[in-house]
Amino acid sequence: MTESKPNDYKSDVKPIWCPGCGDYAVLTALMRAFAQLGTPREMIAIASGIGCSSRFPAFLNTYGIHGIHGRALPLATGTKLGRPELTVVAVGGDGDGFSIGGGHIPHAARRNVDITYIVMDNSIYGMTKGQPSPTSPEGIVSKAAPYGSQERPLNPVLLALAYDTSFVARCFSGKLKEMVNVLVEALQHPGFSLIQVLSPCVTFYNTYEHYREITQPLPDAHDPGDRLAAMALAMETATQYLGVFYRDTSRPLYSQRFEEVQTRAPKATLEDIFKRMIV
Amino acid sequence: MQEDNPTIVIRVAGEGGEGTITLGDLLTRVAAYSGLEVYSFRTYPAEIRGGQVMYQTRLGLSRVMTEGDEANVLVAMNRQAWLDERGDLCQGAALIYEATVDIADDTHSHYPVPAEAIAQSLDWPIGKNFALLGALTWFFRFDPDTAETLVRQRMQRHAESLEKNLAAMQRGYAYARETYPEPFPFNLAAPGKPAERILLSGADAMALGALAAGCTFYAGYPITPATPLMESMARYLPAFDGTLVQVEDEIAAINMAIGASFAGRRAMTATSGPGLSLMVEGLGLASMAEIPLVVVNVQRAGPSTGLPTKTSQGDLFLALYGGHGDAPRFVLAPDSVKDCYFQTIYAFSLAERFQMPVIVLSDQAMAARMETTPLPGTPWNGPLERITPTVEELKGDYRRYAYTENGVSPMSHPGVPGGMYLAESLEHDEHGYPDQTPQTHQRMMQKRANKVEAARQMLADWRMTSRRWGDRDAPFGIMGWGSTRGAVREATQRLQSYGIPVEAIYPHTLLPMPDSAIADFISSKRAILVPELNFSGQFGRMIEHRYYHQLDELNVHIYQLKKEQGVPLKVREIVDAAVSMINNERQQWEAKHGEMARIFEVVAGLAHNTGGRRD
Numbered sequence: 001m002t003e004s005k006p007n008d009y010k011s012d013v014k015p016i017w018c019p020g021c022g023d024y025a026v027l028t029a030l031m032r033a034f035a036q037l038g039t040p041r042e043m044i045a046i047a048s049g050i051g052c053s054s055r056f057p058a059f060l061n062t063y064g065i066h067g068i069h070g071r072a073l074p075l076a077t078g079t080k081l082g083r084p085e086l087t088v089v090a091v092g093g094d095g096d097g098f099s100i101g102g103g104h105i106p107h108a109a110r111r112n113v114d115i116t117y118i119v120m121d122n123s124i125y126g127m128t129k130g131q132p133s134p135t136s137p138e139g140i141v142s143k144a145a146p147y148g149s150q151e152r153p154l155n156p157v158l159l160a161l162a163y164d165t166s167f168v169a170r171c172f173s174g175k176l177k178e179m180v181n182v183l184v185e186a187l188q189h190p191g192f193s194l195i196q197v198l199s200p201c202v203t204f205y206n207t208y209e210h211y212r213e214i215t216q217p218l219p220d221a222h223d224p225g226d227r228l229a230a231m232a233l234a235m236e237t238a239t240q241y242l243g244v245f246y247r248d249t250s251r252p253l254y255s256q257r258f259e260e261v262q263t264r265a266p267k268a269t270l271e272d273i274f275k276r277m278i279v
Numbered sequence: 280m281q282e283d284n285p286t287i288v289i290r291v292a293g294e295g296g297e298g299t300i301t302l303g304d305l306l307t308r309v310a311a312y313s314g315l316e317v318y319s320f321r322t323y324p325a326e327i328r329g330g331q332v333m334y335q336t337r338l339g340l341s342r343v344m345t346e347g348d349e350a351n352v353l354v355a356m357n358r359q360a361w362l363d364e365r366g367d368l369c370q371g372a373a374l375i376y377e378a379t380v381d382i383a384d385d386t387h388s389h390y391p392v393p394a395e396a397i398a399q400s401l402d403w404p405i406g407k408n409f410a411l412l413g414a415l416t417w418f419f420r421f422d423p424d425t426a427e428t429l430v431r432q433r434m435q436r437h438a439e440s441l442e443k444n445l446a447a448m449q450r451g452y453a454y455a456r457e458t459y460p461e462p463f464p465f466n467l468a469a470p471g472k473p474a475e476r477i478l479l480s481g482a483d484a485m486a487l488g489a490l491a492a493g494c495t496f497y498a499g500y501p502i503t504p505a506t507p508l509m510e511s512m513a514r515y516l517p518a519f520d521g522t523l524v525q526v527e528d529e530i531a532a533i534n535m536a537i538g539a540s541f542a543g544r545r546a547m548t549a550t551s552g553p554g555l556s557l558m559v560e561g562l563g564l565a566s567m568a569e570i571p572l573v574v575v576n577v578q579r580a581g582p583s584t585g586l587p588t589k590t591s592q593g594d595l596f597l598a599l600y601g602g603h604g605d606a607p608r609f610v611l612a613p614d615s616v617k618d619c620y621f622q623t624i625y626a627f628s629l630a631e632r633f634q635m636p637v638i639v640l641s642d643q644a645m646a647a648r649m650e651t652t653p654l655p656g657t658p659w660n661g662p663l664e665r666i667t668p669t670v671e672e673l674k675g676d677y678r679r680y681a682y683t684e685n686g687v688s689p690m691s692h693p694g695v696p697g698g699m700y701l702a703e704s705l706e707h708d709e710h711g712y713p714d715q716t717p718q719t720h721q722r723m724m725q726k727r728a729n730k731v732e733a734a735r736q737m738l739a740d741w742r743m744t745s746r747r748w749g750d751r752d753a754p755f756g757i758m759g760w761g762s763t764r765g766a767v768r769e770a771t772q773r774l775q776s777y778g779i780p781v782e783a784i785y786p787h788t789l790l791p792m793p794d795s796a797i798a799d800f801i802s803s804k805r806a807i808l809v810p811e812l813n814f815s816g817q818f819g820r821m822i823e824h825r826y827y828h829q830l831d832e833l834n835v836h837i838y839q840l841k842k843e844q845g846v847p848l849k850v851r852e853i854v855d856a857a858v859s860m861i862n863n864e865r866q867q868w869e870a871k872h873g874e875m876a877r878i879f880e881v882v883a884g885l886a887h888n889t890g891g892r893r894d
Contacts, residue, residue: 013712045693047538050704058701058712063693065541065702067534068564074498074531078538078546079693081522082496086542086693107527258522265517270491273515274654277477279311 004038006031011061016052022173022199022208023053023120029176030089030118031060033183044087047076049101051093052127053120053199070101073108076115084255087187088114094121098134098154105194109163112191113254116183119194121156122201130204142204157234160194161227161246167193168230168246172215173200174208175242182244190253198240211240218243286339287465288347292364293356295323295332298408301433302354303334306415307649308429310338311478313421315467316651318765320346320644322846323588331359338419340467344765346648348849351465354411355380373464375414377407390418390459397450405440406447413451418463423452477654481616481646485575485639486511488623489547492663494573495521496539496546498532503587504643505551505577512549529554533561533574540570541702543692545627545663549575552594553584555638559601562636566606566727568702569680569690571630571665575623578642580845589845590643592761593813598638599790599821605724607731609637610790614746614764616650622787625743631665633730634690640789642812644847645762665690673697678709682722686729735791744793749782750775752803754878755861757783759810760818763848767810770853778881781857789818792825801829805878806864808857810840810848836864858882 009031017023034044044062048054050069057064063086067075076090097105097119108117124142125131131144135156139148160168167189171179179197186193198215200207218241222229230245289306293299300321311317315338324330337347349369355361355376368387376382378391394410409430416426427445434441485508489497497516499509509525516523522539526532529550536546550558555576565572578594580586598610609629613622619641626637668677668689679700681688688709691698701711706723708714738744746764749757749771759767764785774781784800786793801807809819819839823830830837840856842848865879875883 011712040696042694042696042699045542055713058703061699063699063701065538065568067537067568067702067704068560071530071534071561074526074534075538075541077524078496078498078535078540079542080538081524081535082539082542082544082546083693103527104531107531111524258517262517262520268515268518270487273487273490274477277479277483278654279308279476279478279651 004035006035009034009041009044009060009062011059013058015059016055018203020202021052022122022197022201023056025173025176025179026053026118026120026197026199027056027059029171029179029183032180033187036180036184037187039087039187043085044089045076045079047079047088047090048072049092049096050127051096051125052201053091053093054096056091070096070099071104072096073101073104073115073117076117077108077111077113080113080115081255081258084114088116089187090115090117092119093126094119094123094133094135094156095125098156098159102134105160106163108192109160109165109194111254112166112251114191115193116186116189117192117194118183118197119156120197120199122199122205123153123207124201124205126201126204136205140205155234155237156194156196157245158231160196161231161234165194165246166191166248166251167244169193169195169244170198170240170242171195172198172211172242174212175215178217178242185244189247190249191251214238215240215242217241218245284339284341284343285467286337286343286347287352287467288335288337288350288369289352289354290350290364290367291334291336291354291356292331292360294359295330297356298405299332299356300334302408302412303336304649305412305426305429305433307336308433308478309416309421309426310336310419311476311649311651312425312429315339316341316343316476317478317649318343318346318651319649320847321647331363333364338467343650344768345850346847348851354415355382356407356411358382371464375411375418377411388464390414390455392451392455394451397454398447401443401446401450403443403447406444409444409447410451413448413453414455416448417452417455418459419466420463423449475654476651478649479616479620479652480507480649481619481641482507483511484616484619485549485623485641485646486515488620489573489627490515490519491620492545492624492627494545494547494627495519496536496544497521497523497548498526498535498539498546499523499548499550500526500529500532500554502529502551502554504579504646505549505554505575507646508549508575508577529557530561533558533572534564536572537561537565537568537570540572541568541693543694545571545631547573547575549577551577551579551587552581552597555594555597555601559597562608562638563602563604563606564704565636566608567704569634569688569727570702571634572636573623573626573630573639574636575639575641577646578640580843586845588643590762590847591813591843591845592640592642592763592811593817593843594640595760595789595813595817595821598640605728607727608635608790609633609731609734609788611637611639612761612787612789613639613641613645614761614785614787616645616648617652617655618787619645620655621743628661628663629734631663633687633734634665635730640761642762667691668698679711680707680709680723680726682709682726684729685733686726687733731791735794738788738791738793739795744788745784745786745796747782747784747796747800750780751782753780753782754803754805755779755781755857756800756804756807757781757810757853757857758800758807758822759783759785760789763810763812766848766850766853769850770857773850773854774857779857779861780878797826798829801826801835802833804835806836806838806860808838808840808853808860810842810853810856812842812848814841814843816841838863
């Protein structure tokens, strides 16, 4: 394995993000994780949908596909199944992942497809300038909700656990070192991993101070093999725990299942199939 | 029945869930294995159980081109079948029906069979359709051993019911042989050993075409009537080291296929109208990011949920124009079961070579039907490869979306060192990085559009782009697309047998249109009939719009035959519309010139007796 440096993974494109945006920390953390693992650049494919954080693939000089809103997971799944040796990462925001694309998460979890999904959750629609998102707190006031929003926020970690996602974690952009460690683990996890990163939007909903106050590492005693305990910790919202909530490495990989199906299917050529149709 | 190719049209009708479709399907197979040519059609309600279903099959001695208009033989499982179908029978039809059904009629010949009683006597109430199959085997003088072999094949996974069904079939056969020993009025002496043929469904034809083209990835969501294609792919794809995913919705289907194609696979998805509506945004992505993709759309009658199990050609505009912001794609229209196989291969060839989405339009009638057809020969040795960057290009400054003359730029794939790039749905520069300057946008739009023009020029030399037959340069033309071709072929033959000179053309690539072939066709015509299965006449409108100047200059008139009833066009409807078109032209001519032109003489003689004619 060749020695890699984080900046080896950086492209020449300057991020469009506002100075201070939480997403810079995620970009840095992911490049550090790749460097730590020494993953060759050409073996990495990053898939994303639409939103500030979804512009991510352009800032890396790996392979990337910047698709349409909400569809990072189907794109990533197709890419992984198309070439199982690749390291495939899906990235995006809370609107892309939990609103328009919310229907894809349970199915990625069911399949346990071997991709790492990083959701940069700023609890606001940043690119469209500050509308409530599916993780915004109830009553948030914005131009699109001048009298306060009427909906309760989703709990992404609890949802992922309910879907039986085989690796579930939460990070915070203010805790870079911890995030690198979680991402290294997630990239190595055999199966579908979902990482919610609390990644504040400095322009429309600056939550840095708030998260510094309410986040803390998961209790040392927490066993990531215990899904019920993970759910109980996820349900604590006054304190937002950071770290790996849940990990199950016992499940077979999706691509392995297809290989198994291919070995079970009776081999046939096109000529064989046509011959069976002769009347 | 026409003399040159005598055929028998058999219609089997009954309640869904009492084995009506199984009966029609098995009868079709027995006929095919007995050496006859077959062509089937089925229509059923959207519910699995309940509601009347109908299966029509047409048997012939040489290639059969449509399911036929009126039935020669009605097999009625219940009284409703008689009530529904009695208006659509030819004169002197044979009625084969469950003996307890009361049919007051003295214009047809009657062949009641106590199928229910036979089934009851075996303590096997659901064996009624097999008792009728046995009787039909006798009536058409098929070999009962052939029938038994085919039933065994079909029922092999239901061992417990196989023997009961076979017993019902044997008793039905014995009853009919004893009761009706005289020759059945509709019978075709099976020819000696015919040429090697296969019995192929439209859905299977497309699946096998995809495999022949090297497709190794399929993502799809179940939808009537496209599901049989997915099921065929599920069965065959693993044997070709391929991967099939049944996804959560059509949006996932198209995006997953795009992801797999981005990774280097030949990928496809298939759906029907509502699914294609959901895929429209994904089509734009494949077009913008220049990712090869094949999308099969098995059309059903719309709008909205519409008539899910009924056929239509109503998605033409959606396929051609659906989506925001000028996203180029190709649209192909196979016109027979066999053509479904070849057009699917061509679809992959176009997708891969031009790095674009290709939509292939089939429909319920064509996907669900079975046709005997010659074995396709060596399928395809044309180019199917994506252009990938050379070693030299990868060493230098690789530009994924490099401007080229024909718009096609070498495409790298994940895993290839030096080829890293961003497949971008935003407007982008040659490297794929977002670039929204006016110059780049205009130039990239042109680059993507150039691929369609490059394909049009390339395809002009291919035979696949259109099919033309009839009297060369006849003044009267028929122009259609897709699965209506068989009916139009038979209609042109009938018109010719009346002495009317007529020529027809069926383009196979609807985008890009084979303009030179169409222009040549139009140039010799006075009037052209455009028959199609949709309400607004989408193809006719497209033809009028696209060839407006030529039509106007040469004073060629377009007549439309529009039908949106969920069922295929009948030959008679096309013949009637053609005759009425020619009469209309004749009247216009006479009003202008005060005399009849010679080309109208034949039609003038026919004018009074073709309306509602039943052949």
